[in-house]
Amino acid sequence: MPNRTLTAPLGFRVAAVKAGLKASGNLDLGLIVSDVPCRGAAVFSTNKIVSPTIIVNREHVRAGRVQAVFVNAGNANSCTGTRGLRDVHSICRQISKALRINPSQVLVNSTGIIGEYLPMSKVRTGIEMALSGLSRSAGAGKDLSRAIMTTDTRPKSACRNIKISGKTIQIAGICKGSGMIAPNMATMLGFITTDADITSALLRRALREAVAVTFNKVSVDNHNSTNDGVIVMASGLADNRSISKPSDSYKVFARALWEVCDDLARQIAADGEGATCAVTVRVTGAATPAQAHNAVRAIVDSPLVRTAFHGADPNWGRIISAVGYSRVKFHPEKLSCKIAGTSVYRHGRPCPFDHKKLSRKMKAKEWYVEVNLGAGRYWDFCYTCDLSREYVTINADYHT
Amino acid sequence: MPNRTLTAPLGFRVAAVKAGLKASGNLDLGLIVSDVPCRGAAVFSTNKIVSPTIIVNREHVRAGRVQAVFVNAGNANSCTGTRGLRDVHSICRQISKALRINPSQVLVNSTGIIGEYLPMSKVRTGIEMALSGLSRSAGAGKDLSRAIMTTDTRPKSACRNIKISGKTIQIAGICKGSGMIAPNMATMLGFITTDADITSALLRRALREAVAVTFNKVSVDNHNSTNDGVIVMASGLADNRSISKPSDSYKVFARALWEVCDDLARQIAADGEGATCAVTVRVTGAATPAQAHNAVRAIVDSPLVRTAFHGADPNWGRIISAVGYSRVKFHPEKLSCKIAGTSVYRHGRPCPFDHKKLSRKMKAKEWYVEVNLGAGRYWDFCYTCDLSREYVTINADYHT
Numbered sequence: 031m032p033n034r035t036l037t038a039p040l041g042f043r044v045a046a047v048k049a050g051l052k053a054s055g056n057l058d059l060g061l062i063v064s065d066v067p068c069r070g071a072a073v074f075s076t077n078k079i080v081s082p083t084i085i086v087n088r089e090h091v092r093a094g095r096v097q098a099v100f101v102n103a104g105n106a107n108s109c110t111g112t113r114g115l116r117d118v119h120s121i122c123r124q125i126s127k128a129l130r131i132n133p134s135q136v137l138v139n140s141t142g143i144i145g146e147y148l149p150m151s152k153v154r155t156g157i158e159m160a161l162s163g164l165s166r167s168a169g170a171g172k173d174l175s176r177a178i179m180t181t182d183t184r185p186k187s188a189c190r191n192i193k194i195s196g197k198t199i200q201i202a203g204i205c206k207g208s209g210m211i212a213p214n215m216a217t218m219l220g221f222i223t224t225d226a227d228i229t230s231a232l233l234r235r236a237l238r239e240a241v242a243v244t245f246n247k248v249s250v251d252n253h254n255s256t257n258d259g260v261i262v263m264a265s266g267l268a269d270n271r272s273i274s275k276p277s278d279s280y281k282v283f284a285r286a287l288w289e290v291c292d293d294l295a296r297q298i299a300a301d302g303e304g305a306t307c308a309v310t311v312r313v314t315g316a317a318t319p320a321q322a323h324n325a326v327r328a329i330v331d332s333p334l335v336r337t338a339f340h341g342a343d344p345n346w347g348r349i350i351s352a353v354g355y356s357r358v359k360f361h362p363e364k365l366s367c368k369i370a371g372t373s374v375y376r377h378g379r380p381c382p383f384d385h386k387k388l389s390r391k392m393k394a395k396e397w398y399v400e401v402n403l404g405a406g407r408y409w410d411f412c413y414t415c416d417l418s419r420e421y422v423t424i425n426a427d428y429h430t
Numbered sequence: 431m432p433n434r435t436l437t438a439p440l441g442f443r444v445a446a447v448k449a450g451l452k453a454s455g456n457l458d459l460g461l462i463v464s465d466v467p468c469r470g471a472a473v474f475s476t477n478k479i480v481s482p483t484i485i486v487n488r489e490h491v492r493a494g495r496v497q498a499v500f501v502n503a504g505n506a507n508s509c510t511g512t513r514g515l516r517d518v519h520s521i522c523r524q525i526s527k528a529l530r531i532n533p534s535q536v537l538v539n540s541t542g543i544i545g546e547y548l549p550m551s552k553v554r555t556g557i558e559m560a561l562s563g564l565s566r567s568a569g570a571g572k573d574l575s576r577a578i579m580t581t582d583t584r585p586k587s588a589c590r591n592i593k594i595s596g597k598t599i600q601i602a603g604i605c606k607g608s609g610m611i612a613p614n615m616a617t618m619l620g621f622i623t624t625d626a627d628i629t630s631a632l633l634r635r636a637l638r639e640a641v642a643v644t645f646n647k648v649s650v651d652n653h654n655s656t657n658d659g660v661i662v663m664a665s666g667l668a669d670n671r672s673i674s675k676p677s678d679s680y681k682v683f684a685r686a687l688w689e690v691c692d693d694l695a696r697q698i699a700a701d702g703e704g705a706t707c708a709v710t711v712r713v714t715g716a717a718t719p720a721q722a723h724n725a726v727r728a729i730v731d732s733p734l735v736r737t738a739f740h741g742a743d744p745n746w747g748r749i750i751s752a753v754g755y756s757r758v759k760f761h762p763e764k765l766s767c768k769i770a771g772t773s774v775y776r777h778g779r780p781c782p783f784d785h786k787k788l789s790r791k792m793k794a795k796e797w798y799v800e801v802n803l804g805a806g807r808y809w810d811f812c813y814t815c816d817l818s819r820e821y822v823t824i825n826a827d828y829h830t
Contacts, residue, residue, distance in 0.1 A: 079754030079762075109750060111779055144747025145780045333733065333817070334825055341826030347544025350509060354479030362479075379511055380545045417733070418826075419819040425734055426741030426818075 034189035035171020039200040039225035041065040041265035043164040046177035049156025051104030051142070051149065057177035059156035061125070062099040062221060063164055067135060068263040070096030071234040073241045081108035081257040082115035083138045086122065090134045094230065096263050097135040098125050099221060102153065103180050103206070104142040106257050117148045124154060128161050139219050141180055141206065141257055175204040178219055181303055181424055182206050188293035190286040194279045195271035199226045201283075203290045207248075207258070207298045218245060220260035220294060225268035226283055232273055236284040237262050244291035248299050248413045249330045262287070299413035300396070304420030308396045309339055313353075314409040315402040321358040322410035325403060328356030330414040340416035342392035344385060346374040353401060364404020370397040434589035435571020439600040439625035441465040441665035443564040446577035449556025451504030451542070451549065457577035459556035461525070462499040462621060463564055467535060468663040470496030471634040473641045481508035481657040482515035483538045486522065490534045494630065496663050497535040498525050499621060502553065503580050503606070504542040506657050517548045524554060528561050539619050541580055541606065541657055575604040578619055581703055581824055582606050588693035590686040594679045595671040599626045601683075603690045607648075607658070607698045618645060620660035620694060626683055627666035628673040635676075636684040637662050644691035648699050648813045649730045662687070699813035700796070704820030708796045709739055713753075714809040715802040721758040722810035725803060728756030730814040740816035742792035744785060746774040753801060764804020770797040 036044055041064050049059040072091045074084045090096070100121055107114045122133040140148070163170075175185035189202040207218035228236075241260055266272075273279050300308035311329050316322035329335055332352045338345040346367050353360060367375040370391040372383050391397060436444055441464050449459040472491045474484045490496070500521055507514045522533040540548070563570075575585035589602040607618035628636075641660055666672075673680050700708035711729050716722035729735055732752045738745040746767050753760060767775040770791040772783050791797060 077751060077754040078757075078760070079751055106747075109747060109775070109780060144745075144751065145775075331731070333821070337822050337825035340822060343826065345544075347506075347509060351477060351479055351544065354477040357478075360478070375509070375545075380509060417822060419822045421733070422737050422740060422817060422819045422822060425737035426743065 033168035033171065034202060035168050035187060036062060036174060036202050036204055036221060036223045037166045037168065037171045038189055038202045039223045039265060040267035041225055042223045043166050044170045044174045045160040045163040045165060046170065046173035047156050047159040047163060049102065050152045051102055057173055058104045059102045059153070059160060060174045060177040061157070061160040061164065062174070062223065062263070063129065064097050064263055064265050066265055066267065067095035067097050068265050069228060069230045069233050070261065070263050071230065071237040072137070072259050072261040073237060074259040075257060079109065081106055081140060082110065082118045083107060083140050083257060084259065085115065086118045087137045087259065090137055093134040095135055096137055097131045098129055099137045099139065099261060099263065100125060100157070101139040101178055101219060101221070102156070103178050105140060105146055105148055106142045106144050107140040107148045108144040108257055110145065110147055113147055117150055120150065121153065121157065124157050125161070137261055139259070141178070141219055178204065178206040180206060183301055186294055186297040186301065188290045190289050192282050192286045194226070194273070194282060197268050197270040199268045199270060199283070200224060201226070201286050201290050203294050205294045205298060218258045218298065220245060222260065222262040222287070222290060223265070224262065225265045226273065227266035227268060227270050228264050228273040228283060232276070232280055233262060233264055236280070236287050239284065240288040240291040244288065244295040247411060248295050296413055299415050302415035303424045304418040305415030306418055307339060307392070307394065307416050309399060309414050309416065310411055311399045311414060312409065312411040313401045313403060315364070315404045315406060316408040316410070317359045317406035319408045319410065322408045325353055325356045325358045325401065326410045326412045328352045329399070329401065330412045333417055336414065336417035339392070340418045342389045344369050344374055344383070344388045344392065349399065349401065350375055353403070358403065359405045361404035364402065366402040366404070368400040370394070433568035433571065434602060435568050435587060436462060436574060436602050436604060436621060436623045437566045437568065437571045438589055438602045439623045439665060440667035441625055442623045443566050444570045444574045445560040445563040445565060446570065446573035447556050447559040447563060449502065450552045451502055457573055458504045459502045459553070459560060460574045460577040461557070461560040461564065462574070462623065462663070463529065464497050464663055464665050466665055466667065467495035467497050468665050469628060469630045469633050470661065470663050471630065471637040472537070472659050472661040473637060474659040475657060479509065481506055481540060482510065482518045483507060483540050483657060484659065485515065486518045487537045487659065490537055493534040495535055496537055497531045498529055499537045499539065499661060499663065500525060500557070501539040501578055501619060501621070502556070503578050505540060505546055505548055506542045506544050507540040507548045508544040508657055510545065510547055513547055517550055520550065521553065521557065524557055525561070537661055539659070541578070541619055578604065578606040580606060583701055586694055586697040586701065588690045590689050592682050592686045594626070594673070594682060597668050597670040599668045599670060599683070600624060601626070601686050601690050603694050605694045605698060618658045618660070618698065620645065622660065622662040622687070622690060624662065624664045625666065625668035626664050626673065627668060627670050628664050628683060632673055632676065632680055633662060633664055636680070636687050639684065640688040640691040644688065644695040647811060648695050696813055699815050702815035703824045704818040705815030706818060707739060707792070707794065707816050709799060709814050709816065710811055711799045711814060712809065712811040713801045713803060715764070715804045715806060716808040716810070717759045717806035719808045719810065722808045725753055725756045725758045725801065726810045726812045728752045729799070729801070730812045733817055736814065736817035739792070740818045742789045744769050744772070744774055744783070744788045744792065749799065749801065750775055753803070758803065759805045761804035764802065766802045766804070768800040770794070
């Protein structure tokens with residue numbers, strides 16, 4: 031089997047170790063190291079309260095070249111004040127010293143409990159172990175995708191190959207995220223490696239555009255986190271003619287990057303805490319893009335709607351009433367709703383349908399809700415999941 | 431024991447019957463009838479999709495005098511188009527004919543499943559039974575508070591006595607509402623009777639002001655419904671000097687009405703679907719009233735926060751991060767949070783506290799979360815509850 035992990039693109043080594051940060055004793059600390067300084071781009075949490083990791087990463091990404099990425103799970107190092115910030119700098123120093131690079135070429139990522147200091151002696155030992163275990167193997171790549179998990183039930187990865195100027199380019203990604211998931215970089219960490227040769231400006235643009243319609247369209251519980259981001263590193267070692275303009279080559283690259291992000295985003299929705307099904311909610315016929323967005327959010331943010339998904343209950347009344355209070359314009363005599371391909375409400379009226387048959391369709395792993403507002407030409411969508419007893423169990427019992 | 435039900439104020443008779451609208455076979459249809467035309471005031475759902483009951487009630491309340499109120503549970507008669515509207519008018523006609531009053535003096539209220547037509551022959555028979563069973567007894571009042579229940583686990587009522595110009599005035603209220611509860615008149619029906627003599631304008635004002643800080647501060651699941659409202663009827667039979675100005679008498683009346691509404695609103699929060707505790711979330715130190723409101727809503731709308739309530743977990747990280755994404759202004763070095771009276775985060779830093787002790791406090795029936803934004807002088811609050819497995823069970827299995 032070909033390597034489809036972060037080490038598939040040329041120039042990347044990774045490692046994952048057990049540093050003792052997770053109570054479970056599982057893999058919990060990792061490194062991604064490039065042989066050469068990479069073009070880097072990143073998108074971070076829009077929460078006003080962010081982890082010091084985000085503060086440092088923002089600065090380091092701006093500085094230009096990224097060569098190493100640190101990640102730990104089990105402790106978010108968030109709301110930890112100046113001591114938390116010092117710890118991030120200390121991590122950067124330790125890694126940069128060992129790799130003989132500049133500290134600003136290191137990015138740091140943490141996920142887990144908020145409000146506790148990182149156990150730095152464990153972290154330091156973990157970094158040493160990881161540095162000495164760096165590997166280009168697919169196994170190391172797979173281990174890393176497990177090390178970043180918190181309440182995720184399965185690792186998430188995606189990989190695409192494209193050809194540009196006769197050269198094969200690989201784009202590989204991993205991510206974690208299952209709870210505290212909402213648009214705008216909620217508790218979600220995504221790491222993407224590629225060997226494409228592309229300018230920083232175009233890499234940033236491709237990432238920003240991809241994230242907007244993939245990771246930022248996932249909502250599990252409407253709770254944005256303080257920590258997270260998506261980072262892409264481009265080693266340039268594929269030896270393609272450098273992508274320096276929004277040319278056809280750029281489009282091919284951007285599309286592949288979008289595919290990787292979309293694949294990962296759907297995996298997050300499907301693995302939402304306690305999820306038993308992945309549901310894409312799509313609103314069309316909105317008067318403005320903002321109204322399309324607001325209608326989608328009203329639907330996916332309603333626990334009543336999402337418990338109906340869980341019960342495989344075609345309760346369109348909850349969907350339509352969510353549209354009703356979303357404050358968006360709709361045409362009362364055009365308003366329509368389909369669940370899993372079946373019309374349940376059309377032109378402002380309930381439609382007859384076979385409840386049992388539709389309920390069976392809603393027991394599939396993945397299905398769609400479509401609402402047409404009949405008020406314009408804009409649309410938007412969201413990847414979400416059902417709200418289950420298991421979600422409550424996970425979050426009521428995940429003690430601080 | 432004195433009568434503390436809707437029939438305590440002078441001039442009211444009520445009845446509750448089993449019309450066969452609830453699958454359980456319980457009481458499901460009721461009437462409130464006044465001996466004389468009443469001053470009436472009401473506040474209705476702000477959902478853009480409303481039941482025909484709301485359309486008719488708005489018109490009838492405007493017309494002036496209310497003498498009878500119909501209510502059924504088990505079927506919301508919502509999203510039922512012109513047939514649903516015809517059914518409401520037919521109910522008004524049947525009741526007004528029997529009571530020899532004008533149809534515009536009848537208000538109609540329905541709660542239950544959305545999107546199904548009322549079974550009108552059952553409704554007609556139910557109305558006949560109720561008309562012949564009207565009674566001034568406390569037992570009838572209690573029965574009515576049960577008849578309006580849907581997923582409520584207990585009936586909700588409140589009563590206050592005041593003296594105005596030497597006369598005793600009674601204000602009694604009942605309500606239902608447990609799921610689909612969010613500010614702005616979500617699935618909530620409230621009925622208040624009083625024998626006060628007060629002008630329509632002042633009655634409207636007192637109700638509007640009371641509802642704003644009571645029923646509209648309850649959030650169980652951020653889902654506004656299509657149907658509901660709070661109706662107050664004032665018979666004037668207490669024989670007090672008529673309250674016709676915003677005088678001290680008005681203030682005494684308005685305060686008592688607020689107390690009844692507040693009592694009922696807290697009962698709704700405490701009986702939220704699946705709730706095991708009632709939590710009041712209060713945000714102070716906001717730069718504007720709207721920001722205070724938005725911060726409160728970000729906290730109570732987060733399933734992560736509300737599952738932590740359920741787990742009696744003092745996970746202030748979820749509360750603080752919700753403030754972080756609420757887009758409200760806060761002073762990072764003044765931001766503070768108390769849970770059940772214990773400081774957990776102060777002046778931008780975590781405080782040491784005894785987790786076990788605080789967790790025990792959070793197992794009480796009722797407690798407070800307080801967040802100070804340190805950015806101004808405005809504040810707001812919300813009555814909410816925890817999010818439990820039981821909430822999911824109720825709503826995943828309450829099939830259409």
